[in-house]
């Protein structure tokens with residue numbers, strides 16, 4: 001069919017589709033300042049981006065992908081475009097201005113991250129249309145926004161070991177992390193139940209360790225899995241995900257959890273990792289009795305060095321997380337080789353052996369120019385340097401103690417940020433509750449560091465806040481979404497917005513606007529009362 005276009009007539013949108021009006025502005029996290037002006041910018045097939053500065057090239061790709069998705073056509077880049085990224089050297093790292101005028105949108109920043117944040121705000125200003133409906137135009141309200149983050153580190157940890165999350169799901173999550181101005185994805189890649197990352201030196205780690213069942217006993221229900229299932233990430237998939245996240249301003253930090261939570265590695269490489277003379281008896285929190293690496297085995301150090309070497313090479317992030325949570329009492333107590341190692345170094349307590357392993361890992365990472373990160377237990381035993389960054393998870397106080405000792409700290413207190421905790425009070429509400437029950441309003445009620453005096457120098461040691469989804473009980477896309485949304489949005493605001501600007505009622509009102517978007521995206525978020 002040939003269509004004749006009358007060039008004398010201005011292009012119009014098809015009349016049958018009503019134009020959605022720009023309504024209230026529902027940004028999450030709340031920006032520092034926002035002025036609404038009368039007027040609107042019409043986003044349609046005439047929209048184009050002017051050639052961006054270097055620092056905005058990732059943001060531009062992200063914006064093109066999102067707008068292309070909304071309009072079902074490619075957004076070109078040319079000199080006469082009506083969306084422009086402008087470099088403003090005086091804007092601090094992460095800060096941005098967003099100006100929407102009727103005929104032009106300006107995104108201004110002095111840093112890559114600032115451009116990403118401006119893009120995130122712009123995307124949130126686009127009104128959500130009904131699910132699966134492509135519109136010919138979207139009306140973006142005329143605004144002037146000036147904004148900057150409260151915390152420099154804004155993260156989410158995802159456990160991909162207990163259950164495997166396919167790359168598609170991770171990309172979708174990263175889209176949302178970026179949309180809500182998170183800048184870090186902490187990727188928990190290994191645990192007792194599985195090992196999820198390809199390591200060239202040890203193909204058995206994924207050939208054996210990436211698969212669960214049958215007849216495997218999983219905790220805490222002691223149920224049996226009848227089918228073999230699982231999966232792992234190839235190095236090529238990882239590189240691709242890193243690039244994808246990088247365009248969206250999200251750094252990916254890998255976690256290889258040692259010396260506890262190592263059952264999958266030990267079962268995969270028994271010749272290397274099993275000390276046949278170790279008769280120690282222990283039960284981990286998750287009830288395993290065979291999941292701790294031995295500090296007295298040469299193989300342990302070969303393993304750590306080889307794995308970390310490949311991880312350092314694969315991930316450009318300046319940090320590598322080595323776990324170090326939950327090594328149970330009793331480990332290493334009945335091993336002649338561990339006994340000997342303790343005597344050799346004058347250690348009084350078997351738990352010092354953990355520091356021994358960590359110090360080795362830290363040296364490897366430092367030699368490759370990386371900073372080590374670990375859970376709060378990594379600070380026990382005083383063997384590692386203060387250069388290691390600590391994540392506190394049991395409560396905020398544990399993190400404050402580490403900060404006072406001189407560590408930089410990320411706060412991830414289970415009582416407020418654990419998305420695996422149940423979000424309601426009825427018995428059929430999914431999730432666990434060992435730390436608390438965690439409905440949305442409790443998440444939002446978290447007042448980080450409120451126990452500290454405003455002038456306490458410890459404030460400077462707290463780099464940020466992180467949400468965490470542990471996945472013992474999360475084995476499907478729909479459960480994954482249900483546990484994450486909308487609580488992630490509350491944590492986004494705790495990370496970004498200054499405390500004096502946070503207000504629960506106001507947040508709830510803005511959340512309604514975001515829920516319309518989540519509906520459109522087909523996300524199975526938990527409905528709020």
Ligand code: TNX
Nearest residue numbers: 325326375393418420470471
């Ligand atoms: C504690 S938080 C763990 C995880 C569990 C989680 C369940 C932390 C460092 N370790 O191994 O999955 O609780 O909520």
